[in-house]
Amino acid sequence: MTTTSAASRTATVRANGIDIHYLEAGSPDSSDLVLLHGGLVSTNPLWDETPLSYGTHLAALIDRFHVIAPDQRGCGRTRHTGDERVSMSLLADDVAALIGALGLDRPAVAGFSMGGMIATIMAIRHPGLAGAVVNDAGCDIFDPGSKSFPMLREVFGGGLDATEADPDAVEAAFDADPAMRGFLSLIKADHDSAGGPGYWKIMLQHFFQAARHWPGYGVDDFAGIDVPSLVLVGDRDELSPVEDCVRAYRHLPRGQLCVLPDTEHVITAAKVAAIVDFLGRTTSWS
Structure with a gap:
């Protein structure tokens, strides 16, 4: 394990046939939160000054959670090995394997954009593994005609x-x-x-x-996610439109919806606050 600061560390764990690089921050005594980055980026600190990284808001998150933030397969410091083509299902299975390899007990799993898609597909494919799910701006992919x-x-x-x-x-x-x-x-x-x-x-x-x-999963499959779930989106998000998010939310047995005003396809302090508030109110998880 490499120490990156007083608050965060990096490490690698073998899971689902690959070595997954991840950032860990916060007290292990806090509730576990697996945090998934969006497409094309990673947990590299160079993204922290952009509106596309949870790293910008890490201090607010580790005040409440024990954060595990992996690099997705093929991104950053997590290599993709073998001949299998990368798919959303494979990326979701990586997250499930990571949770198992680290011995996490029903952590919350949250992600932005592609990370939100992966978090949701993981919850569909591995029922009950997560204690709560947050999909931030990642609902468009569940419409085959998107x-x-x-x-x-x-x-x-x-x-x-x-x-x-x-x-x-x-x-x-x-x-x-x-x-x-x-x-x-x-x-x-x-x-x-x-x-x-x-x-x-x-x-x-x-x-x-x-x-x-299309990854093969639609909003009808959200009915199988029987844990507290938050669908989060900005009202000006053109990549994951509000309409898609509302449709997804209505299929969640224990879903909540948060639409933030004057917000595009980005991670903001208000979004992070909404995640913290949602998980704090989800007493069956926390």
Whole structure:
């Protein structure tokens, strides 16, 4: 284990056939919270100054929880090994295996964007393993007709019929927007520092494999998530529209819905406060 600060540490555990790198922070005596990052990023501290990282809000979270934040398979310092294509189900099974390997007892599992999708699919595939679930801005993928799929194939694959990621198309698309150009620079710096020069292209392939099509689970499957569940979204989120989140929430047996005003597809202090409040009120978990 490597100490990164007084509050956080990093470690690696063998689970589901791979070595999963994770950040651990907070007191082990607190309630466990498995925290899942969004697509294309990782737990690398370079993301902490962006609105795409829970690392920005770690201090608020560890005041209440014992946080375990893994790098997803193929991202950051968690390598994908073997010939199996990366899928949402595989990523969800990684989280389940991580929980087992660390001996966590019904932790809360929360994630943003792709992390929220993975948290939800994990809860569907492994009933009762989590004590509570938070899906922040990750409901669009559960609609087979979501506009997210063709948009993702267009941007990351270079065409609507793409079956593999196209790094050249990604560079062209991101270079056209100064803000996205900066995002791509962070992607390269993050993943190349972990996997070597050009590793960001390999990470991109793994991301594309998992996210380019419907994962096989729809909102009807949410009925099997019989633990306290929070659907969280900003009212201006164009990637995970409020309508998709409301539809998902209505299928949860023990669901709650929180829509934050004037908020896009980002992680904010208000979102983190909503997570802390939800889990604090979920007495059957905490």
